[in-house]
Amino acid sequence: MDDLVPRPAPRRVYGTAHDDPNPGPRPGCTYVELVGGVLDGQLLDVTGWSEGERAGGALLIAEVGLYGEGGRADxxxxxxxxxxxxxxxDVP
Structure with a gap:
């Protein structure tokens, strides 16, 4: 019976290809969850980032954001x- 219960799709990691058969998190990596904006719900791989780098946040390419292709989500x-x-x- 358990095979009939729908399982949620794995959370998508930011930057994985849309046709990647395994877009979810990988063992041994550290992720943060993106909340809000066009990347809401995706995971960002911050493996190897220092505390200072993490504190600075990230400008991430978001082609479907306010500024379209080449735009960034802050x-x-x-x-x-x-x-x-x-x-x-969003920023240009």
Whole structure:
């Protein structure tokens, strides 16, 4: 019977190809969850990033954002919850 229960798709890691058969997280890597904006729900691989690099957040390519192709989505560490990064807006 368990085979009939739908299982949720693995969370997509930012930057994986749309046709990647395994777009989910990989063992041994460290991820943060992107919250809000066009990348909402995706995971960002921060393996090897220092605390300072993580504190600086990230400008991530987001071709479907406000600025279209070449635009970026700005994500910053959530205060008190460094495993979740909040959308801070789109930039050209």
């Amino acid at each position: 994500y910053v560490q959530r205060p008190g919850d460094p495993a979740r990064w909040d959308w801070n807006g």
